[in-house]
Amino acid sequence: MTILDKPASDGTAAGDRSAPEVRKLRRETGGANVFSHGFLVFWGALTVLPLLWMFLSSFKSDAEILADPWGLPGALRFENWARAWTEAHIGQYFLNSAIVVAGSLTLTMLLGATAAYVFARYEFPGRQVFYYLFVGGMMFPVFLALVPLFFVVRNAGLFGTWTGLMLVYAAYSLPFTVFFLTAFFRTLPTAVAEAALMDGCGHFRLFFRVMLPMARPGLISIAIFNFLSHWNQFILPQVLMQGDDSKWVLAQGLAALAVSQGYQGDYSGLFAGLTIATLPVLVVYIAFQRQIQTGLTAGQLK
Amino acid sequence: MRHGKYPLIVTFLVPPLLLYGIFVISPYLQAFQISTTDWLGYSAEADPVGLANFERLLDDGRVWNALKNNAWLLAVVPVLTIGLGLFFATMLAMGGRKGRAGVTGVRGTSVYRMVYFFPQVLSVVIIALLWREVYHPNSGLLNGALGAVGLPTPTWLGDPRTAFWCVLAVMVWSNVGFYVVLFGAAMSAIPRDIYEAVMLDGASRWTTLRKITIPLLWDTVQVAWIYLAIAALDGFILIQQMTNGGPNFSSDVIGLRMYETAFGSENRFGYASAIGVVLFFLTLSVAVLALRAARRDRIEYS
Numbered sequence: 263m264t265i266l267d268k269p270a271s272d273g274t275a276a277g278d279r280s281a282p283e284v285r286k287l288r289r290e291t292g293g294a295n296v297f298s299h300g301f302l303v304f305w306g307a308l309t310v311l312p313l314l315w316m317f318l319s320s321f322k323s324d325a326e327i328l329a330d331p332w333g334l335p336g337a338l339r340f341e342n343w344a345r346a347w348t349e350a351h352i353g354q355y356f357l358n359s360a361i362v363v364a365g366s367l368t369l370t371m372l373l374g375a376t377a378a379y380v381f382a383r384y385e386f387p388g389r390q391v392f393y394y395l396f397v398g399g400m401m402f403p404v405f406l407a408l409v410p411l412f413f414v415v416r417n418a419g420l421f422g423t424w425t426g427l428m429l430v431y432a433a434y435s436l437p438f439t440v441f442f443l444t445a446f447f448r449t450l451p452t453a454v455a456e457a458a459l460m461d462g463c464g465h466f467r468l469f470f471r472v473m474l475p476m477a478r479p480g481l482i483s484i485a486i487f488n489f490l491s492h493w494n495q496f497i498l499p500q501v502l503m504q505g506d507d508s509k510w511v512l513a514q515g516l517a518a519l520a521v522s523q524g525y526q527g528d529y530s531g532l533f534a535g536l537t538i539a540t541l542p543v544l545v546v547y548i549a550f551q552r553q554i555q556t557g558l559t560a561g562q563l564k
Numbered sequence: 565m566r567h568g569k570y571p572l573i574v575t576f577l578v579p580p581l582l583l584y585g586i587f588v589i590s591p592y593l594q595a596f597q598i599s600t601t602d603w604l605g606y607s608a609e610a611d612p613v614g615l616a617n618f619e620r621l622l623d624d625g626r627v628w629n630a631l632k633n634n635a636w637l638l639a640v641v642p643v644l645t646i647g648l649g650l651f652f653a654t655m656l657a658m659g660g661r662k663g664r665a666g667v668t669g670v671r672g673t674s675v676y677r678m679v680y681f682f683p684q685v686l687s688v689v690i691i692a693l694l695w696r697e698v699y700h701p702n703s704g705l706l707n708g709a710l711g712a713v714g715l716p717t718p719t720w721l722g723d724p725r726t727a728f729w730c731v732l733a734v735m736v737w738s739n740v741g742f743y744v745v746l747f748g749a750a751m752s753a754i755p756r757d758i759y760e761a762v763m764l765d766g767a768s769r770w771t772t773l774r775k776i777t778i779p780l781l782w783d784t785v786q787v788a789w790i791y792l793a794i795a796a797l798d799g800f801i802l803i804q805q806m807t808n809g810g811p812n813f814s815s816d817v818i819g820l821r822m823y824e825t826a827f828g829s830e831n832r833f834g835y836a837s838a839i840g841v842v843l844f845f846l847t848l849s850v851a852v853l854a855l856r857a858a859r860r861d862r863i864e865y866s
Binding site: 501 | 573586741827
C-alpha cells in the first residue's frame with residue numbers, strides 16, 4: 263500500500279507528454295483530489311466521531327451527558343472509570359477474558375499449526391477429505407450449532423468453565439487457522455526441509471526447529487486474527503458461561519453493564535466501561551496495524 | 565527419506581481432529597437429529613416428531629417476520645457495503661493529485677485505512693452498545709446534532725418504522741472499513757502499466773474504474789459478497805444488544821428467534837434446532853447462489 267503514496271515519479275512520467283495534455287491532467291486530477299478528500303474525510307469523521315464521543319462521555323457526569331450530548335466534559339472524572347472497573351467488575355471481566363484468551367489462543371495456534379503442517383507437507387490417505395472437513399467449517403456461523411453445542415459442553419462437564427470456553431474457541435477457530443496456515447506452509451521452500459532430513463533430522467525436530475521459525479510471519483498474522491476474534495467473542499460465552507457472573511468474560515460484562523445502566527441511568531459508567539474495553543484493543547491495533555490488516559484480509563484474498 | 569512420517573502425522577492430526585469432531589462436527593450433525601424431536605431441554609424426554617417442527621415453522625408468523633428482515637439485510641447490506649468499500653478504496657488508490665495519469669493514491673492513504681478499519685477490531689457488543697447510545701432519543705449524539713439545527717428528533721430505535729434500518733446502518737458502518745482495506749490490497753496488486761495504458765488512450769476515471777478496476781477485482785468482490793451475505797443472515801449480536809428484536813418484533817432476525825426459542829423464556833430445543841437447520845440450508849444456498857451470480861457476471865466482463 264505504500265507504493266501508491268510515493269509522489270516521486272511525478273516529473274519523469276509527465277515529461278513524456280506534451281505540455282497541454284499534462285496541464286489538462288493536472289487540472290482534472292487536482293479537482294479530483296479535493297473531491298476525494300472530501301468524501302474520505304467525511305467517512306473518517308463518521309468512523310471516529312462515535313468513538314471519540316464515547317471517550318469524552320466517559321469523563322462527563324450523568325447530568326452533563328443528558329443535558330448536552332455534544333458538550334465537552336467539565337472535568338476529567340476518572341471516578342467514572344473507577345466505578346466501572348470495580349463496581350461493574352469490568353476489571354474482573356478483563357482479567358477473565360485475558361485468561362480465557364491466553365489458553366484458547368495457545369491451543370488454537372498449537373493445534374492449528376500442527377494440523378496445517380501435516381496437510382501442507384505430507385501425503386497420506388484421506389488427506390483431502392480431512393482438509394476439506396476442516397476448511398468446510400469456515401462457511402457456517404457458530405450459532406447454527408449452538409443448541410447441540412450447549413449439551414455437548416454440558417455433558418462433558420465443561421459448562422460454565424473457562425476450560426470449556428478455551429476448547430470451544432479453539433475448535434471453532436481451527437477451520438480458518440488451518441486454511442490460512444496450510445497455504446502459508448505450502449509457500450515455504452522445500453529445499454531446507456529436505457536438506458535437514460538428509461542430515462538425519464527427525465520429522466518432529468524438523469517441525470519445531472526449522473519449519474515453525476520459518477513460518478513466523480504467517481503465525482503472527484493468524485495469531486493476531488485469532489486474538490481479536492477470541493477477545494471479542496460474545497455468543498459462545500453467552501450460551502456456555504451462563505450463571506456464575508464471577509467467571510464472565512468482558513463482552514458479557516459490558517452487555518450486563520448496559521442492562522443495569524438502563525435501570526440505574528448510570529450513563530457515565532457505561533461509557534467508561536466501553537472505553538476501558540476499547541482502549542487496549544485500539545492501542546494494540548495501532549501498534550500492529552499493518553499485520554492486523556494483512557492478517558484479517560489475507561485469508562479472503564487467497 | 566519419508567520413512568517414519570506416520571508417527572508425526574498421527575500425533576499432529578489426531579488432537580485437532582478430536583477437538584474439531586467433538587465441538588464442531590458433532591453439534592452440527594446433532595442439530596439435524598434434535599430438530600426432529602419435541603425436546604424441551606432439561607428433561608431427558610425427547611420424542612421423535614418427524615417433520616412436525618418444520619411444518620410448524622411454515623405457519624409461524626414470527627419466524628416469517630424475522631426471515632423478512634434477514635431478506636432485507638441480504639438485499640441491502642452487501643450492496644451498500646461493497647459499493648461504499650469500492651468507492652472509498654478507489655478514492656484512496658486513484659484519487660491522488662500527483663503522479664502518473666491519476667493512478668496515484670491520495671496523501672495519507674495509510675492513515676485513512678487505519679481509521680476506517682477501527683470498527684473491525686472492536687467487539688460487536690461494544691459497537692452495538694455505543695450506537696444504542698448514539699441513537700438515544702434525548703442524550704444521543706445523533707439527536708443532539710439534529711436538535712441543534714432545529715430538525716425533528718425521532719426516537720430511532722424506539723420507533724418500529726425506523727429501528728430495523730438503524731441497526732442495518734450500523735451493520736454497514738462497521739463493515740465498510742474492512743472492505744476498503746480488502747479492495748485496496750487487491751487494487752494495489754493490479755499492475756500499474758495497465759492504468760497508464762488506458763489513461764494514455766484517453767479513458768476517463770469512471771471508465772477506468774468500470775472497465776479495468778472492477779473486472780480485475782471481481783474475484784475479491786465475489787468473496788466479499790459471500791461473506792456479507794452470510795453475515796446478513798446473522799446480525800444476531802447487533803439486533804439483540806440494540807433493540808432485542810423490538811419494538812414489537814419490528815427488527816427481529818432469525819438468529820435472535822432461534823436464540824430466544826432455545827435459551828429465552830422457554831427452552832424449546834427441538835423447535836430451535838429446526839430453525840437452525842433451516843438457517844443452515846439458507847446459508848448454504850445463499851453462498852451457492854452468490855457464487856453462481858458472481859461467476860456469471862465475471863464471464864460477461866472478461
